[in-house]
Amino acid sequence: MLTVVRERLGQVLFRRVAGPDGPAVRVRIHHTPGPRWFDPDRPIRMVHADASMFIGGLSALLLQSLHPLAMAAVAGHSGYRGDPWxxxxxxxxxxxxxxxxxxxxxxxxVDHVRGIHERIRGTTAEGVPYHAADPHLLGWVHVGEIYSFLRAHERYGARPLDPADYDAYVADTARVAEALGVIDPPRDRRELEECLTTYRPELRATPEARSTARFLLFQPPLPLAVRPFYGVLAANAVALLPPWARGMLWLPRMPGIEEFAVHPTGQALTRAIHWAMNPPRLSRPT
Structure with a gap:
């Protein structure tokens, strides 16, 4: 009975994240012969396979929303409210x-995404022009994403890496960032932190950013029965944000509650996701 529950839960989670074509796409990705950008032992494979990505991904969206130009591009062109899944x-x-x-x-x-970015242009409510293919704007999206993925894996990962491997993870992701058009992306954790700091003067919580945070945290398109579990995910995604980012989004820190309630529930949730999506009888793809 437990095996059946595990299988069904894993299938539901996978289909929600990967879509109806997920099984076929997974076979193509993992079983098509040919050289890869990353060898099986590279840190990027370990981080991106971990259940902590559920928390890191949501935290990344909140952090990325703080750049007014990135937020304007998302609000105007992504259709995330109409089709978030x-x-x-x-x-x-x-x-x-x-x-x-x-x-x-x-x-x-990468070529497909670059083509989409090239077509996304517009102006903010203040009349500032933006272009999704702008290397500087792409750099912010990359930094916000990788910072969040790394922090989530460090806190919730099934097998956290050592500092050298986290540096290597940042270096691995730089290859993808450069292919997308980012100029000189960070290649270790120190550079990642420095790059995040250099963007801070450009960041602020626009009305669109705060509206997005409300949608992501409090209005997810989910059945009521699932929302308590999503609430755990959301609380931990917020806890990962830098204090200054939380302040901008009006998401205050709750001392004591986060350390003794939020963080442990986040660890339990990621362990449950890992359990459901990685049945022991199946060998994990390399």
Whole structure:
């Protein structure tokens, strides 16, 4: 009975993240022969395969929303409110293809995204122009994402890495960032932190950013029965944010509660997700 529950829960989670074509896409990604961008022992494969990505991904969206130009591009062109699961599925597929797929498949995925970015242009409510293909704006999206993934893995990962491997993770992700058009992305954790700091004068919580935070944290398109579990995910995603980012989004810290309630529930949730999505009788793809 427990095995059946595990199978069904794993299938539901996978389909939600990967979409209806997820099983076929997974086979293509992992079983198509050919060279890859990353060898099986690279840290990027370990981090991106971990259940901590559920928390890191949500935290990344909150952090990325603080750049007014990035937020304007998302609000105006991504359709995340009308189809949030579709956007999640496209993002997770891109991460999977570039991390585990063949080099040719990874390059095609990057070329497709670059084509989309090239077409996304507009102006903010204040009249400031933006272009999604701007290397500086792409750099912010990359930094916000990788910072969040790394922090989530460090706190909730099944097998946290040592400092040298986290530096190597940042270096691995730089390859994908450069392919997308980022100029001189950070290549170790120190550079990642420094890069995050250099963007801070540009960041602020626009009305769109705070509206996005409310949508992501309090209005998820989920059945009521699932919302308590999502609430755990959301609380831990907020706890990962730098204090200054939380302040901008009006998400105050709760001393004591986070250390003794939020963090332990986040660890329990990621262990449960890992348990459901990694049955022992199946060998994990390399």
């Amino acid at each position: 579709g956007r999640l599925q496209r993002t997770s597929t891109f991460l999977a293809v570039t991390t585990y797929g063949t080099a040719a498949d990874a390059q095609r995925a």
